[in-house]
Amino acid sequence: EVQLVESGGGLVQPGGSVRLHCEASGSKFDSYRMIWVRQAPGKGLEWLSYIGTSGDIIYYADFLKGRFTISRDNAKNSVYLQMNSLTVEDTATYFCAREKLYDDGSGSGTWDLWGRGTLVSVSS
């Protein structure tokens, strides 16, 4: 069964950094565009970043103001999210997701495979 597994979350102090890792099982990882999304406690889903299949196309949510960096290593079936200058407002469960492909292999612009998430708690 193809799945995504996030890791790297935990307790971090304000101002600190953390690197999240999302590993995909299965093949053809390099065919899929990926995103990171978070959900703060009691809040809704919030898109953070997108990365193209080879890592050459990257988008970020404006509010991140350069604090987060997305990357991928297709040889390791992995995508990463480097998070710096963390504040308590970054406390959330962070999800990675894989884009749904149409039958012709083109991208749909939405995400049909999600990990279970990893919790990042920012607190002193």
Added chain:
Amino acid sequence: SYVVTQPPSVSVAPGQTAKITCGGNNIGRKSVHWFQKKPGQAPVLVVYDGSDRPSGIPERFSGSNSGNMATLTINRVEAGDEADFYCQLWHSNGDLPYVIFGGGTRLTVL
């Protein structure tokens, strides 16, 4: 920026029909997708491209999108449908594109 509006909550009795809306300027021109999110679980895509269902999603879930409103319809609502539902789309202000999630609608099954 592009504003997307969802009602905070919708309540429906079992067996009835629930309609969850996602409003936005000319949203009918965009591809709108819908997710179901239960506490402690990953989001699940239930409708994509406005009205298509991924494999494994019951036919009770359907979608439409026209004008300034996209709608997710759940027929014959079951207790297990209780969850938060989010619409999702892409927008660009002419610069870089970005992903938008609606604020979410809590579906309560009475």
